[in-house]
Amino acid sequence: xxxxxxxxxxxxxxxVDTCPAVFEMGDEFxxxxxxxxxxxxxxxxxQAADECPVEAIIVE
Numbered sequence: 001x002x003x004x005x006x007x008x009x010x011x012x013x014x015x016v017d018t019c020p021a022v023f024e025m026g027d028e029f030x031x032x033x034x035x036x037x038x039x040x041x042x043x044x045x046x047q048a049a050d051e052c053p054v055e056a057i058i059v060e
Contacts, residue, residue, distance in 0.1 A: 001036065002059075003049060003057055004057070004060070005030050005057055011029045013030070018044055019047070022034075022037050
């Protein structure tokens with residue numbers, strides 16, 4: 001599973017709070033840590049994407 005954060009991110013921090021093993025705050029918006037989401041974090045990464053208020057997280 002791969003995820004990416006679009007530049008429509010508003011830097012609310014919800015994804016980082018939900019799944020800090022996969023997301024971190026960058027200078028302007030959230031960003032993904034690493035290339036692939038580890039299996040043990042896929043459920044919470046998907047939850048972060050589902051709960052993103054501006055739908056900026058894309059799951060691939």
